[in-house]
Amino acid sequence: xxxxxxxxxxxxxxxxxxxxxxxxxxxxxxxxxxxxxxxxxxxxxxxxxxxxxxxxxxxxxxxxxxxxxxxxxxxxxxxxxxxxxxxxxxxxxxxxxxxxxxxxxxxxxxxx
Amino acid sequence: xxxxxxxxxxxxxxxxxxxxxxxxxxxxxxxxxxxxxxxxxxxxxxxxxxxxxxxxxxxxxxxxxxxxxxxxxxxxxxxxxxxxxxxxxxxxxxxxxxxxxxxxxxxxxxxxx
Numbered sequence: 365x366x367x368x369x370x371x372x373x374x375x376x377x378x379x380x381x382x383x384x385x386x387x388x389x390x391x392x393x394x395x396x397x398x399x400x401x402x403x404x405x406x407x408x409x410x411x412x413x414x415x416x417x418x419x420x421x422x423x424x425x426x427x428x429x430x431x432x433x434x435x436x437x438x439x440x441x442x443x444x445x446x447x448x449x450x451x452x453x454x455x456x457x458x459x460x461x462x463x464x465x466x467x468x469x470x471x472x473x474x475x476x
Numbered sequence: 477x478x479x480x481x482x483x484x485x486x487x488x489x490x491x492x493x494x495x496x497x498x499x500x501x502x503x504x505x506x507x508x509x510x511x512x513x514x515x516x517x518x519x520x521x522x523x524x525x526x527x528x529x530x531x532x533x534x535x536x537x538x539x540x541x542x543x544x545x546x547x548x549x550x551x552x553x554x555x556x557x558x559x560x561x562x563x564x565x566x567x568x569x570x571x572x573x574x575x576x577x578x579x580x581x582x583x584x585x586x587x588x589x
Contacts, residue, residue: 396577405566405580406519449517455576462576463532466519 365390367454369467376442376474384437384470386452395428395435396453396464399446406451409437439472447474479503482567482581489557490589497552497584499567505579506572507531508550510542513564513583525550526573557588 367388374382386395394413398406412428412435423440439446449471453464480501489495510522524532528544539555550567564585568578
């Protein structure tokens with residue numbers, strides 16, 4: 365059950381804001397967010413555990429609505445360095461059964 | 477100091493050959509993974525090991541055989557390579573099965589010709 369990400373791609377000007385959404389058809393235990401720049405490895409941004417929390421990482425924050433089985437990643441006042449593909453990863457249970465299933469990614473391009 | 481390192485970075489080989497990719501992590505993590513990223517950037521888990529024990533074995537052809545000699549190493553051996561095996565393979569590690577934030581290696585781009 366791969367999570368669904370939207371939009372598939374977004375183009376911004378430096379300083380603009382963006383929201384990337386991730387939704388699941390199954391109840392979630394946690395949501396991860398990663399950023400992958402072209403030709404590089406994915407880099408962990410943050411994890412949100414069930415409980416409806418919101419987290420922040422510089423000007424990047426995320427929320428998790430476990431009732432709606434959705435998470436959103438908020439990029440505020442975007443910088444050129446934010447360009448890349450953003451992946452959400454979802455886990456449905458805890459313990460040894462935890463398995464990260466990634467969405468198809470959202471390609472974010474920040475232009476000067 | 478590279479946290480998760482894979483070798484080789486690039487691998488070009490002919491169909492039918494057998495090849496291995498090595499992965500080592502120096503983070504002291506208990507859990508290691510292999511992921512495959514295809515040409516459409518879809519990132520899919522293949523295997524996970526916790527303290528050398530196989531935890532997850534996704535629907536992967538049995539031509540793929542992981543081996544974990546100790547908890548810092550997880551190697552991937554592929555037999556009888558096929559064109560469809562061409563992809564980027566990422567090794568990753570996490571602290572344990574409860575702290576699953578993944579740290580990825582730089583990837584191995586495998587091209588089967």
